[in-house]
Amino acid sequence: MKGLKLWLPLVAFVAVLGIIASALYRPADRTVYSAMVGKPLPAFETPPLLPGKPGLASAAFHDGKPKLLNIFASWCVPCVAEAPQLMALKAAGVTIEGVAIRDTPQAMRDFLARVGDPYAAIGDDTASAVQLSLGSSGVPESFLIDGNGTILLQHVGDIRADEVPGIVAKLRAAR
Amino acid sequence: MIAEAGLAALWLAAALAAMQVVLAAIGVRRVLAAPDDESALTTDLIGAVRPVAIVQGALAALAMAMLIAVFLRSDMSVLLVAENSHSEKPWLYKFAGAWGNHEGSMLLWVTILGLAGGAVAIFERSLARATLTATLGAQALIALGFYAFLLFASNPFARIEPAPADGQGLNPLLQDPGLAFHPPTLYIGYVGISVAFSFAVGALVARDVGPAFARAMRPWVLGSWIFLTLGITAGSYWAYYELGWGGWWFWDPVENASLMPWLAATALLHSVTVLATRDGLRAWTVMLAVVAFSMSMIGTFLVRSGILTSVHAFAVDPTRGSFILALLVLYIGGALALFATRVGTVRVGNTFDPVSREGALVANNLLLSVILGVVLIGTLYPIIAAGFGVQLSVGPPFFDKAAGPVALLLVVVMAAGPLLRWRRDGWRALTSRMAVPGAAFAIGLVALLAFGRGVALLPLLGLALAAGLAVASVAPLWRRNLLRTPLFTWGMVVAHLGIAVSLAGMAAESAFTKQTLVAARVGEPLQVGPYTVTLKGISPVIGPNWSALEAHLVARRGDAPAIVLRPQSRFFTNPVTVTSESAIATRWDGQVYTVLGQIDPSGRVQLRLWWKPFVTLIWLGGALVALGGALSLFGRLLRERRARRRVEAEAWA
Amino acid sequence: MRRAALALSLLAAAPAFADSTLPAAPLANTQLPDPVLEAKAQALMVTLRCLVCQGQSIADSDAEMAGDMRALVRQRIQAGEQPAQIRDWLVARYGDYVTYDPPFSLLTAPLWIAPLALIAIGLWLARACFRRRRR
Numbered sequence: 013m014k015g016l017k018l019w020l021p022l023v024a025f026v027a028v029l030g031i032i033a034s035a036l037y038r039p040a041d042r043t044v045y046s047a048m049v050g051k052p053l054p055a056f057e058t059p060p061l062l063p064g065k066p067g068l069a070s071a072a073f074h075d076g077k078p079k080l081l082n083i084f085a086s087w088c089v090p091c092v093a094e095a096p097q098l099m100a101l102k103a104a105g106v107t108i109e110g111v112a113i114r115d116t117p118q119a120m121r122d123f124l125a126r127v128g129d130p131y132a133a134i135g136d137d138t139a140s141a142v143q144l145s146l147g148s149s150g151v152p153e154s155f156l157i158d159g160n161g162t163i164l165l166q167h168v169g170d171i172r173a174d175e176v177p178g179i180v181a182k183l184r185a186a187r
Numbered sequence: 188m189i190a191e192a193g194l195a196a197l198w199l200a201a202a203l204a205a206m207q208v209v210l211a212a213i214g215v216r217r218v219l220a221a222p223d224d225e226s227a228l229t230t231d232l233i234g235a236v237r238p239v240a241i242v243q244g245a246l247a248a249l250a251m252a253m254l255i256a257v258f259l260r261s262d263m264s265v266l267l268v269a270e271n272s273h274s275e276k277p278w279l280y281k282f283a284g285a286w287g288n289h290e291g292s293m294l295l296w297v298t299i300l301g302l303a304g305g306a307v308a309i310f311e312r313s314l315a316r317a318t319l320t321a322t323l324g325a326q327a328l329i330a331l332g333f334y335a336f337l338l339f340a341s342n343p344f345a346r347i348e349p350a351p352a353d354g355q356g357l358n359p360l361l362q363d364p365g366l367a368f369h370p371p372t373l374y375i376g377y378v379g380i381s382v383a384f385s386f387a388v389g390a391l392v393a394r395d396v397g398p399a400f401a402r403a404m405r406p407w408v409l410g411s412w413i414f415l416t417l418g419i420t421a422g423s424y425w426a427y428y429e430l431g432w433g434g435w436w437f438w439d440p441v442e443n444a445s446l447m448p449w450l451a452a453t454a455l456l457h458s459v460t461v462l463a464t465r466d467g468l469r470a471w472t473v474m475l476a477v478v479a480f481s482m483s484m485i486g487t488f489l490v491r492s493g494i495l496t497s498v499h500a501f502a503v504d505p506t507r508g509s510f511i512l513a514l515l516v517l518y519i520g521g522a523l524a525l526f527a528t529r530v531g532t533v534r535v536g537n538t539f540d541p542v543s544r545e546g547a548l549v550a551n552n553l554l555l556s557v558i559l560g561v562v563l564i565g566t567l568y569p570i571i572a573a574g575f576g577v578q579l580s581v582g583p584p585f586f587d588k589a590a591g592p593v594a595l596l597l598v599v600v601m602a603a604g605p606l607l608r609w610r611r612d613g614w615r616a617l618t619s620r621m622a623v624p625g626a627a628f629a630i631g632l633v634a635l636l637a638f639g640r641g642v643a644l645l646p647l648l649g650l651a652l653a654a655g656l657a658v659a660s661v662a663p664l665w666r667r668n669l670l671r672t673p674l675f676t677w678g679m680v681v682a683h684l685g686i687a688v689s690l691a692g693m694a695a696e697s698a699f700t701k702q703t704l705v706a707a708r709v710g711e712p713l714q715v716g717p718y719t720v721t722l723k724g725i726s727p728v729i730g731p732n733w734s735a736l737e738a739h740l741v742a743r744r745g746d747a748p749a750i751v752l753r754p755q756s757r758f759f760t761n762p763v764t765v766t767s768e769s770a771i772a773t774r775w776d777g778q779v780y781t782v783l784g785q786i787d788p789s790g791r792v793q794l795r796l797w798w799k800p801f802v803t804l805i806w807l808g809g810a811l812v813a814l815g816g817a818l819s820l821f822g823r824l825l826r827e828r829r830a831r832r833r834v835e836a837e838a839w840a
Numbered sequence: 841m842r843r844a845a846l847a848l849s850l851l852a853a854a855p856a857f858a859d860s861t862l863p864a865a866p867l868a869n870t871q872l873p874d875p876v877l878e879a880k881a882q883a884l885m886v887t888l889r890c891l892v893c894q895g896q897s898i899a900d901s902d903a904e905m906a907g908d909m910r911a912l913v914r915q916r917i918q919a920g921e922q923p924a925q926i927r928d929w930l931v932a933r934y935g936d937y938v939t940y941d942p943p944f945s946l947l948t949a950p951l952w953i954a955p956l957a958l959i960a961i962g963l964w965l966a967r968a969c970f971r972r973r974r975r
Contacts (some may be wrong), residue, residue, distance in 0.1 A: 018530060020473060022523040025481065028567065029515065032488070035570045036508045044578070044891050047935045087860045114860040114904065139865040140908035147933030149891040149905065301954060381929055431899030468969060541970050553962040560958040568942075568951050577947055582897065582940025584887045589955045702882070704871050767902070784869055793869050 043071075046147030046155075046166045053081075053161045054145045058135030061112050061120055068109050069133030076159040078180070078186040079107045083133070085115050086123035088151040094170035095127035101171075102130035102155055102179045108135040111142050113151055158186040190265050190344040193253030197294075199342075200301060201334035204327045207239045211324025214688060218317040231314055236323050237308040238442035244305030244328065248774035249368060253283075258754055260286040265609045267291065267343050273356035274585060275732055283367035284357045289507075290343035294371060296487070297333040299371075299378040306328060307382060307407075311832070315395055322389030329381055332514040340510050356762050361730075365425035367614035373418035373445060379481035380409020380452055387473045391529045396469045404476070406820055408459055413816040414454045419445055420809030424617040431767040431782045433700070433797045438586045443566045444486030447559055451479035454555040457548045462536070467545055469536040470526075471552070477526060481519040482559070488515065489566075536640055540611035547604030554597040561590045591645050598690065599650045601683060605613070623740035625664065628655030642698045649694030657687035674822025682815025689808025695801040706791035711784035711830060716798025718742045718779055720752075733757045735768070738783040740791065742772065754783040778802050860904055867914040868907030880916050886922040887941045888913070897940060907966065930951075 048054070053070050060067035068163070073079060080101065084091045100110055110131035112120060120134070137143060148153060156165040156179065164186060171179065213256030214232040217224055257265045258281050259272040270320065271288045272281055281289075286295040304326040311319055386404040390396045422445065427435040436442065455475040461468045488511045539545040565581045572579035606620040631654035635647055642650075660683035663676060701716035713720045723739040740752040752770040759766070772779045777800040872878040885899035890906040900908040909930075916926050917948075930938045943947045 015531060018527040021477075022520065022527055024520055028485070029512070029520075031567050031570050032485070033512055034574060036505060041573075044934060044937060046933060047931075048933055085860060114862040114908075116862065119861070123347055134539065138862065139868075139911050140905060142914065144909065144912055145933065149934070152871075155637070398852070430900065432901075434900050437896070437900075471969070509887060536969075537970055546970070549966050553959070553966055557958040557962060559953050564951060564954045568948075572947060575947055578935055578937035580889045581951065582887070582889065582939055582941050584941035585866070585951070589952070593955060593959075704869050706866075706870055785863065787863050793864070794871070824906055834969055 013022075025168075043168050044149040045168070046163075047060075048147045049163050051163060053155075053157055053163055056142045056145060056185050058111065058137055058142060061115060061134045061136035062117050063130070066133040068133045070161065072109065072133065073157045073161040074159075077107060078156065078158045078164075078183045079109055079110065081109050081146075081155040081157055082152060082181065083111045083113060083146070083148050083154070084152045085113045086119040087115070090170040091123075091152045092127055094152050097171040097173055097176050098130040099128045100173075100176050101179060102178070103123075105130050106123060106180060106183055111137050113140055113143055121177050156182055158187070189253050189260075190262070190346065191257050193250045193257075194344040194662060195533070196250040196253065197334065197338060198245045198559070198569055200243050200250065200297075200329065201240050201338060202240050203243040204301075204334055204549055205367070207236060207243060207327035208324055208331060210238050210239065211320050211327065215317055215324065218320070219393065222317075232715055233320050236320050239303040240308035240323050240327065241698045243327070244303075244405055247298045247301030247330075251294055253450065254291060254294055255282060255285045255578075257344075258282065258291075261354070263352070264346055266345045266346075266347040269347055269351050269354045271357055272354040274353050276357060276362070277731055279364065280357055280362045280626045284313060284720075286370050287357055290341045290376075292339055293333065294343050294370065296378060297330055297337065297373055300326070300330050300333065300381055301409075303378055303382050304385075307385075311403060313827075314389075314399060317393040318386075318388075318389045318395045318400060318403075321392040322385045323536050325385040325388040325392075326382065329518060332517065333452060336507075336510050336514065338511050340507050348361035360708065362759075363425065363429060365421065365429070365529040369421055369425060370417060372414050372421060373535045376411045376413075376415030376418050377487065380412060380476075380479045380483050382407040382447060383411070383452075383455065383476045384518075384522065387476035388525065390474060391522075391525050392457075394529065394532060395571075396473055396530075398466050401459050401472065403457075403696075405463055406461050407821070408452060408456050408476075409816055409820040412449070412456050413477055413813050413820065415445070415449045416809060416813040416816065417454055419449055420806050420813070423809070424806050428769050428771055431729045431769045432795070433780050433799065434703070435696070435802070438565075438583045441490050443562050444489045447562055447566075448483040448486055450480055450559040450562070451475060451482045454559070455479050457551050457555075461545050461548050462821050465537055465539070465545055467536040467539060468549070469533050470530045473526060473530060473533075475552070477519065477522045478559075480522075481515070482563075484511075484515055484519065488512070501820050540609070542614055542617065543611050544604065544609045547600055547607050549602045551597065554593055554600065558595050558597070561593070562586065565589065587645065595645075595648055598656050598686070601654045601686065602652075605663045605679060605683065606659065608835065620662070621659070624655045624659035624714075627658040631655070639698065646694040646698035649690055650698065653687045653691035653694060656690070657684060659686045659723055660687055674825065675819045676822075678815045678817070678819025680815070682812045682819055685811025685815055686806045687808070687814075688804050688811055691803025692801050692806075692808055696799055696805065699800045700802075701798040702797040703794075705794055705796075705803060706787055707720060707794050708791055713794070713796060715779070715796040716777075717744045718750075718793075718796075718798055719744070720779075720781070720796055722794065725786070728755065731758070732760045736783065736786070738794070740770070740781055740794075742779050742781075750779065752779065752781045754781045754784075758781050773803060776800055864904065864907045865911035867911040867918075869910075872914050872918055877917050878914075880919040881910075882925055884917070884926060885910055885913055889932065889937060889940055891937050891938065903915070 053073050055070045056132065057069040058067045073081075081105065084094070097106055108130045110133065112134050135142065150168070151186065152170050154167040154171060155163050156167075158164055167179070193437070196481065200723050210232055214236065215231065216228045217232065236840060253840060257268055258272055260279065261272060262271045267288060267290050272284045275282070302321060307326065308323060309466045314322070360609065383404050386400060386407070399811040422442070423435050426437070427433070455472065458468045458472045458475055462472045526555060545759050565585055569579050602624050603617060603621060615658045628651050631651035632647070633644055635650055639647070660680055664672060664680055703713055703715040705713055707713055707722045709722050709724055711722065718743045720740055723741055725736055725738055728737045729734045735755040735757040737753050737755045740754070742750040742752060752772055754770040755768040757766045757768055767782050767784070769782045780797040780799055782795040784795060872881060881898065886897045888909065890896045890898045890899045890901040890903055890909070892903050892905050893901050896906075896937060898909045913926055915921070927939055931943070942951060944952055
């Protein structure tokens with residue numbers, strides 16, 4: 013018994029080492045995931061950011077058609093990189109609803125003129141309220157929403173070219 | 188050429204460390220086989236270890252000096268300088284920049300390690316030769332691992348071809364006098380513990396765990412503990428004024444990494460006293476020495492590797508991480524295995540009554556170890572949860588709830604401990620000696636309940652216990668001739684008083700802080716605590732490598748002279764960063780803390796103002812604790828020297 | 841070095857948040873007029889994790905998103921919600937990651953029991969060094 017007790021520190025040390033080693037070789041995923049996936053889209057209503065472009069309300073997601081909800085901003089660098097993919101999605105018949113985070117009409121107009129405008133609507137989210145209610149923690153992020161307003165999927169970061177077909181397929185399947 | 192000279196010095200130091208390990212191993216083996224062996228070969232082998240250790244330390248220091256030289260000269264053909272420095276930086280930050288990066292900080296680490304080994308070789312005279320030689324061998328083995336790490340995985344002297352025109356600059360947040368002193372202070376603390384570790388390994392190898400070993404180890408534990416205390420205190424103050432939100436401790440993994448070795452060293456400091464004075468707690472003391480060093484290594488590793496979500500620019504690639512991990516396995520795993528196989532042969536040592544000075548010291552060790560365990564588990568738990576696929580955060584609310592009550596219990600033990608006699612004492616005697624401190628606690632509690640509206644439980648108990656502890660800690664001086672009281676007793680009194688002072692500061696800050704966050708207009712009076720602060724204006728300022736906006740604030744309290752505060756928002760170009768420089772005014776009863784935020788399009792200025800009553804006591808207490816340690820260290824060394832003189836004099840007589 | 845680390849952690853997060861030109865939401869950097877409500881909000885904010893800085897609470901972060909979260913907390917407190925409700929609302933969106941106060945569950949049970957378990961183990965180990973009191 014006494015002999016065994018003396019090995020306890022070594023055992024505890026090996027346990028600590030195991031934890032550290034596991035973190036070293038399988039680095040933690042630092043992405044913050046939304047816990048809202050699989051749940052109904054929370055209710056929100058945002059005013060339009062640009063004249064001539066409607067604002068966005070959660071009611072728009074209950075018309076039976078699956079849609080892509082894109083959270084973006086004109087000041088966000090990866091959003092520029094994402095723009096061509098959004099245009100491609102739009103060309104493939106995907107409805108893209110936008111929520112602009114902390115943005116101004118002037119900056120948004122310039123941004124859309126530069127990278128293209130795939131958005132059916134752009135809601136003005138000045139204090140990130142919609143973003144917070146979705147469990148999103150950065151720009152750009154995209155949520156796939158089915159026709160009943162249920163969140164199917166969260167995509168963190170900019171959508172890459174090779175991810176476009178997958179997203180189109182998922183939205184078709186949700187129909 | 189300078190860089191190559193540094194690299195050569197590093198290789199030579201590594202070779203000497205290898206030689207030191209071999210010499211010590213053969214020497215110790217021969218002495219242990221035949222303790223009375225005085226043959227020329229054995230004496231020569233053992234005698235060679237000391238000078239080799241000294242030269243090894245000197246060479247490591249030379250390599251560090253060479254690195255500092257290339258940083259001061261802004262030699263951009265050295266990769267490390269190009270990546271971390273810029274020719275237009277003030278010289279202090281070029282100098283400190285030498286260790287403001289991964290490679291340089293590791294070189295600083297082995298330099299201190301080498302110098303500490305050299306110091307043991309020069310100054311340690313009282314240990315048995317087998318124990319001392321084994322200790323120096325262990326120290327060289329640790330150094331060897333880190334030399335290998337530097338030479339094979341983190342060469343600080345690597346050249347870059349072609350050399351860039353200028354460097355990428357040092358992170359502006361690190362461009363602070365704090366950087367010049369903070370890391371070296373903590374490193375001296377960490378590495379000093381490595382000496383305690385080597386002593387423990389040496390004692391285990393030579394089967395010589397007793398009071399002599401404890402006395403040899405004690406100054407090193409004390410010394411490194413002083414530096415750890417100073418390092419943590421200074422780091423906390425740095426965070427306080429640099430981060431600009433008024434917080435002074437965040438339970439961030441990186442902070443915890445520095446707190447854990449301190450907790451272990453504090454426990455070790457107290458148990459080594461039991462071993463040195465009463466020959467008790469033998470196995471436990473050895474164990475703690477190993478734990479303390481493993482905590483400082485794990486701490487360094489956690490900081491270096493960036494595996495915890497304190498995202499770190501020194502992020503180590505897996506190769507480097509694996510290397511340090513391998514060193515951890517080798518040293519700590521090896522020492523714990525040695526402990527398990529050897530310590531069974533060590534007798535427990537003297538036993539004692541639960542109500543005695545030793546009993547209180549055991550309680551101290553127990554509670555400190557519990558806090559250490561809580562901090563370690565709390566820090567690592569997010570990794571465990573990630574293993575189960577759950578993202579979890581463990582932060583201040585957990586540590587306050589889990590470690591806070593244990594720490595307050597520890598304060599009670601701390602008040603009682605010095606009032607107890609060695610070996611055995613009575614409850615009744617203790618109760619009578621605790622009457623005055625107990626009264627101080629009760630008065631504090633009642634006063635706070637009566638006048639302190641809505642103070643939370645932990646700060647309430649903290650303040651009352653601080654009052655009790657302050658009285659109890661000076662009680663050992665009661666009715667004593669203060670001039671004849673030994674220095675180390677003074678040291679204990681001052682250190683314990685320092686804890687009371689610091690605790691009072693923490694509790695007062697948490698209970699009475701006043702905060703005002705506003706978007707202010709020029710001329711509009713703002714109230715924070717007893718002060719009325721007025722924004723007089725905003726003006727641009729140009730610094731050596733930054734430009735800034737500076738607010739001109741005037742704070743008034745009653746008829747006292749007005750205080751002018753100038754918080755800044757600084758813009759750096761190399762690399763592009765914005766930092767807020769807080770402006771703090773210190774008065775005897777607290778600090779006014781001001782930060783300049785953004786300026787609205789409407790011309791309103793975001794200001795963050797705090798009145799923090801007695802917050803300075805936190806760091807003043809920390810400084811007192813370190814001062815107590817220094818008095819104690821000085822007292823012990825003085826007494827030892829006197830004892831040695833007496834022995835020498837008797838030998839002559 | 842730990843301070844450096846903390847400082848660097850702020851910097852590492854900086855490019856991700858310091859970009860929008862919009863001024864912060866009114867309640868991000870100003871207090872509620874009622875000190876009791878403000879104290880309630882403050883007590884909650886120090887326990888909520890800033891999601892883009894990964895190492896600070898929203899009460900001491902310069903990140904824009906932390907500011908928006910502060911505004912959200914203050915607005916809801918002002919509207920009469922209890923701190924626990926707001927925390928639950930955030931946990932429903934971001935999981936347990938958003939709170940620095942890990943909720944008690946099967947997974948976190950060992951964490952919360954650790955202090956008591958450690959004290960028990962310590963007492964058991966300490967037994968050996970005490971002499972039995974002879975009467």
